[in-house]
Amino acid sequence: MNNIIEVRGLSKEFKSLKREPSLKSYIKTLFSRNYETKKALDNVNLEIKEGEFIGIIGPNGAGKSTLIKVLTGILTPTSGEAKILGMIPYKQRQKYTKNIGVIFGQRTQLWWDLPAKDSFELLKYIFKIPENIYKENLERFTKLLELDKYLATPVRKLSLGERMRCDLAASLLHNPKIIYLDEPTIGLDVEAKYRVREFLKELNKKGVTIILTTHDMGDIEELCPRIAIIDKGKKIFDGSINEIKKKFRRERILIIDFHDSVDKDKLNFDGVKILEVKENRVKLEIDTEKTSVSDIAKKIFSKYAIHDISIEEPEIEELIREIYRKGI
Amino acid sequence: MYKEIAITSFKEEVIYRVEFLVSLISYFARIVVLWFLWNAIFNAYGSETLKGFTLPMMITYVSISTILGVFSRSETEFYIEENVKTGFISVLLTKPMSYPLFYLFREIGTTGFKLLTRGLPIFLFSLIFLNIAFPSSPIFFISLILGFFINFFLILLTGLWSFWSSGNIWGIRFARNVISETLSGALIPIYLFPLWLKNISYALPFQAIYSTPLLIYIGQLSGSELFSALLIQIFWFALLGGLSFVVWKFAEKKTISYGG
Numbered sequence A: 001m002n003n004i005i006e007v008r009g010l011s012k013e014f015k016s017l018k019r020e021p022s023l024k025s026y027i028k029t030l031f032s033r034n035y036e037t038k039k040a041l042d043n044v045n046l047e048i049k050e051g052e053f054i055g056i057i058g059p060n061g062a063g064k065s066t067l068i069k070v071l072t073g074i075l076t077p078t079s080g081e082a083k084i085l086g087m088i089p090y091k092q093r094q095k096y097t098k099n100i101g102v103i104f105g106q107r108t109q110l111w112w113d114l115p116a117k118d119s120f121e122l123l124k125y126i127f128k129i130p131e132n133i134y135k136e137n138l139e140r141f142t143k144l145l146e147l148d149k150y151l152a153t154p155v156r157k158l159s160l161g162e163r164m165r166c167d168l169a170a171s172l173l174h175n176p177k178i179i180y181l182d183e184p185t186i187g188l189d190v191e192a193k194y195r196v197r198e199f200l201k202e203l204n205k206k207g208v209t210i211i212l213t214t215h216d217m218g219d220i221e222e223l224c225p226r227i228a229i230i231d232k233g234k235k236i237f238d239g240s241i242n243e244i245k246k247k248f249r250r251e252r253i254l255i256i257d258f259h260d261s262v263d264k265d266k267l268n269f270d271g272v273k274i275l276e277v278k279e280n281r282v283k284l285e286i287d288t289e290k291t292s293v294s295d296i297a298k299k300i301f302s303k304y305a306i307h308d309i310s311i312e313e314p315e316i317e318e319l320i321r322e323i324y325r326k327g328i
Numbered sequence B: 001m002y003k004e005i006a007i008t009s010f011k012e013e014v015i016y017r018v019e020f021l022v023s024l025i026s027y028f029a030r031i032v033v034l035w036f037l038w039n040a041i042f043n044a045y046g047s048e049t050l051k052g053f054t055l056p057m058m059i060t061y062v063s064i065s066t067i068l069g070v071f072s073r074s075e076t077e078f079y080i081e082e083n084v085k086t087g088f089i090s091v092l093l094t095k096p097m098s099y100p101l102f103y104l105f106r107e108i109g110t111t112g113f114k115l116l117t118r119g120l121p122i123f124l125f126s127l128i129f130l131n132i133a134f135p136s137s138p139i140f141f142i143s144l145i146l147g148f149f150i151n152f153f154l155i156l157l158t159g160l161w162s163f164w165s166s167g168n169i170w171g172i173r174f175a176r177n178v179i180s181e182t183l184s185g186a187l188i189p190i191y192l193f194p195l196w197l198k199n200i201s202y203a204l205p206f207q208a209i210y211s212t213p214l215l216i217y218i219g220q221l222s223g224s225e226l227f228s229a230l231l232i233q234i235f236w237f238a239l240l241g242g243l244s245f246v247v248w249k250f251a252e253k254k255t256i257s258y259g260g
Helices: A025-030 A064-073 A092-097 A116-126 A132-147 A160-170 A191-205 A218-224 A241-249 A295-303 A317-325 B002-015 B017-045 B055-073 B077-087 B090-091 B100-128 B140-165 B172-185 B195-201 B211-217 B223-258
Strands: A002-020 A036-050 A055-058 A079-084 A100-106 A180-181 A209-213 A228-230 A235-238 A250-256 A270-278 A281-287 A306-312
Touching: A002 A064, A002 A209, A036 A064, A036 A209, A036 A317, A055 A064, A055 A218, A055 A235, A064 A079, A064 A132, A064 A180, A064 A209, A079 A209, A092 A317, A100 B090, A116 A132, A116 A160, A116 B002, A132 A160, A132 A191, A160 A191, A180 A295, A191 A218, A191 A241, A191 B223, A209 A218, A218 A317, A235 A241, A235 B100, A250 A295, A281 A295, A295 A306, A295 B223, A306 B100, A317 B223, B002 B211, B017 B055, B017 B100, B055 B172, B055 B211, B077 B090, B077 B100, B090 B223, B140 B172, B140 B211, B172 B195, B172 B223
Parallel strands: A055 A209, A055 A228, A100 A180, A180 A209
Antiparallel strands: A002 A036, A002 A079, A228 A235, A250 A281, A250 A306, A270 A281
């Protein structure tokens, strides 16, 4: 399939005024100004195919939002180019935005004092949505997101989760080909998160390309087959979660409950570290470079009576934290 | 699509019932105070006319001027300021529409609503109890619409200043309001000003918002005077409209180059 989004060598620099806290320096800036440049995006390349679901993650201030702003056409890069749906977003903003849906998780596009239905109605005209498509979509989204109870309530009276669901519907009424979600699950409770995620999965199945930024690793694990990690403006990783797991955590934790107490020394295999022995329970760390979990399990099974066994997956959140801290 | 923006704004205004009542009362209070004031002035002056104005003309003038006061209570600047401060501008820019036109039609919706809910009752009140006159010429409505646009462009320009002042336009807004209130002829007809102040007023666009339509309403302008007053309005309309367009283009460029 073709690339729907092509980003090449994208960089964005912001200038900010340099000022020391002293009064003298403040007065000095009235006459001559020293700017310092900060690179929010540094030579980012990104290709996204039609129908992909990609998660963009990175620590606060890494440049995720800047990237989303460039992709949605509301920010011009300093150098490099973004070509999306055959258009250059920041040069053909009004034409381009007809084809995309955008959600900024911390803001609402709905009219605050009016019921969401009125905002929908206005969007119908702004995006020039044909009546039959509007009706069909409204019905579909109302059902999928269970909106029927909220559509007639003024938006300011809705809870965050209810509002986010209305916002989702609002940005999708015009059948956008691509949707951008900037932290859509921020502040939502588990139930609302679940609904939003299910809805996004459903949309993606229908062929909509979805680009999502988040700090919630649950979003990533459940939704995104592909992730890109951005740090200090650079793309430092682009691939699947499994790749990250393989690359960064070679150790697996094996927990075995023996029937009887077991001699610690007899569990000394190559590539295995005993982390903990507590009555009949033993916790082992297995280095998958040197040996495999199944090998070790086989060896133990053949010698001992086993009550229960479990393998701990490395926590994705922990992995990501490590990457943020140490880099790739 | 822009028509629906106006309709939605209209609907939104309906929500604020308390605000509606309070502001209606303040409009009434203004009329009553001005009625007493001008009665007292004419009594003290002891003449039928004051620089060409009779008392009934003056009462008509200040009643209609109070109704036109809905122009100056625009929230557009406040919205633009908020958009810049909170970064909400991003949300609006991701929609396939023109930002200034969006606010123009919002203004049309809210002004339409205010004229209907504040203007009409005040007009009927003044008609019945203060015996004010009807407009002397239908040209009044043309002049009124021009005045609306001139006022909107000035407000838009003030609002757009937010893009360069990190969303801080309190000072410039305050200055505009004060000048607009005093030098536009909204409170006191410009005819009554001393010559030097009159000259300043005529050099500024504010008199084209209030004074021109008001003078046409009471029939003080006719013939070539009326024609040239309309031309001046059209001049300000074109100049400020063009300026708004250019300033918006710069603001847009600044936003998409430096971030909202």
